[in-house]
Amino acid sequence: MTYNFDTLALHAGQVPDETFGARATPIYLTTSFVFKDSDQAAALFNMERAGHVYSRISNPTNAVLEERIAALEGGVGAIAVASGQAAMHLAIATLMGAGSHIVASRSLYGGSHNLLDYTLPRFGITTTFVDPRDLDAWRAAIRPETRLLFGETLGNPGLDVLDIPRVAALAHEHGLPLMVDSTFTTPWLMRPFDHGADLIFHSATKFLGGHGIAIGGLLVDGGSFDWEASGGKFPTLTEPYEGFHGMDFSEESTVAAFLLRARREGLRDFGACMSPMTAFQLLQGVETLPLRMERHIANTRLAVAHLAKHEAVAGVGYPELKNHPDHALAQKLLPRGAGSVFSFDLKGGRAAGRKFIEALRVFSHLANVGDAKSLVIHPASTTHFRMSDAALVAAGIHPGTIRLSIGLEDAGDLIEDLNRGLAAAAKA
Amino acid sequence: MQIDINGQAAYAYTGGKPFDAGLPCVVFIHGAQNDHSVWSLQSRWFAHHGFAVLAVDLPGHGRSAGKPLPSVEDLADWIELLLERVGAGDTAKTVSLVGHSMGSLTALECASRHPARIARIALIGTAVPMPVSDVLLGPAKDNEPKAISMINGWSHSPRGTVGGNTVPGMWMLGAARRLMERQKPGVLHNDLAACNAYSHGMEAAAALACPALVVSGSRDMMTHPKAAAKLAAAIKDVRSVSLDGAGHALMAEQPDAVLDALRGFIV
Secondary structure: OOOOHHHHHHHOOOOOOOOOOOOOOOOOOOOEOOOOOHHHHHHHHOOOOOOOOEOOOOOHHHHHHHHHHHHHHOOOEEEEEOOHHHHHHHHHHHHOOOOOEEEEEOOOOHHHHHHHHHHHHHHOOEEEEEOOOOHHHHHHHOOOOEEEEEEEOEOOOOOOEOOHHHHHHHHHHOOOOEEEEOOOOHHHHOOHHHHOOOEEEEEOOOOOOOOOOOOOEEEEEOOOOOHHHHOOOOHHHHOOEOOOOOEOHHHHOOOOHHHHHHHHHHHHHHOOEOOHHHHHHHHHHHHOHHHHHHHHHHHHHHHHHHHHOOOOEEEEEOOOOOOOOOHHHHHHHOOOOOOOEEEEEEOOHHHHHHHHHHHOOOOEEOOOOOOOOOEEEOHHHOOOOOOOHHHHHHOOOOOOEEEEEOOOOOHHHHHHHHHHHHHHHHOO | OEEEEOOEEEEEEOOOOOOOOOOOEEEEEOOOOOOHHHHHHHHHHHHOOOOEEEEEEOOOOOOOOOOOOOOHHHHHHHHHHHHHHHOOOOOOOOEEEEEEOHHHHHHHHHHHHOOOOEEEEEEEOOOOOOOOOHHHHHHHHHOHHHHHHHHHHHHOOHHHHHOOOOOOOEOHHHHHHHHHHHOOOOHHHHHHHHHHHOOOHHHHHHOOOOOEEEEEEOOOOOOOHHHHHHHHHHOOOEEEEEEOOOOOOHHHHOHHHHHHHHHHHOO
């Protein structure tokens, strides 16, 4: 028998500990693990036996979190790292080196955009950004040296819904994998592997944790992509690696070559590991993910409906609304909901935005999303304050754009708080 | 390692070291709808401890070309041909066969048909006969995803179903499913039908001329431990090991225990 999502969210990856019977996942706050004898030590280093050696490479608490997210996503395994950014970097560094190229959606989180557009070119990896809705643009951007297609399940800031089945099919046509950032959707809203994606990463800091107390990232491998069939595009996975016993990772593991290399090289050498304490904290969040996501979506739908008909609001961008460009796609890929982070435009511009924010009492004004608590930010006066109104519009943001991350509070209190802000904005 | 067998490319993983026919040889034979990678830990250990290792991809599976062979007898003869091609056991009985599930039937039949090279056999997750009901054979023919789900559910113990993989970060059920999904269409039904049709295993066991090891999981629903015990009782020189709490996917659920059982037997 196999278990369903809600059961896996609580149990996958952990059986009660055999020594003391602890029901909760123990926090193995240790850097290293004692070898039973010299033979076992050698066997662990040479991958003849499985187990833990040093917590930069693996740790029992982290392993529970890794298994759990892999189970929820329907993957073969995962690696827990220090942040979502570390997960993205680990994936890219495992797949390619200098001279390689990525095709990415232009609707990305700013941190991801920075890595691709400014930082990685210094290391010889370049990216072409495309309109995620334009399949021809994806196709036209693919070059012989392309090694990855990348997008977010729900793009930033307009919640463009990535057409994973079509983009994945295009990627596979060219012998390339598709990686998606699934932070905004979590596996409860969508399991990208079921639609053709090959790699997933999460900023676990957001909805997976939910509590807003721990920074962490998770990189999940779907195990379906055939690295060897890609005509030599991925030598890190299909040729012997002198840095690790001359191992050919694809020979070693048919379905987990990527994870093997990522852990044995990426964690070993780049070292962006997750603390076991963080893994424990994130596990506490994942246990209630189904319950929380259900509430996030219910509250979001109420807030969206309220704002969409409010006279102080110029427009709401949420894929469940019929006027959103990806409404039909969202109905198909995101039937449980299109996330709980969305933007709306106030009629009054920058001044209205400031007044709105300042009047709120329940929403917290900060630069994060996916918390159990409702959050708000006004890009024109914070993250994008240096940009002119014209430049903002070019970036898909208006002077009166407000981004909300709807939390788990009482829906009536949230609506009342929004009304408080809207009333203040109307007077600006 | 690529080997030409009757004009077809066959692949065998050699455990991370070049194959040396002068060393005692251990051949690992996977089960239905699997490939060599189910043995990665155990095969690496033997390759790095004085043995020449061949963890094969049976014809039509994994990296080996051709169609899957239709019977256990054909698979047994293919193993013999493989050994002949690489020169293993040519001068003395130095070959050990280690088989899981369908691979265990292959090992048993190979030792029975070609006793000259085979020093010992290890049968892991085994039962003789190995009947496969229409409940599974039907979907294996007409609806492979359904059959794979059934096999995945039945192949893991209650503990394995929850996880707790000794390989850090690997989700056992997900990896097992993907590996089965990687095989070509038609392989699954072929393999299960071959297991179902293998009818003279008990005779082969009774006539076995070499020592045998039978390793069974106490929670194995695919090849019940009682069936493994019945097989063991038919073999003259046999050692039996029961892995407490393990399901049919023993190498994934209890890799160290499987290795330790093999280490004590293949010397």
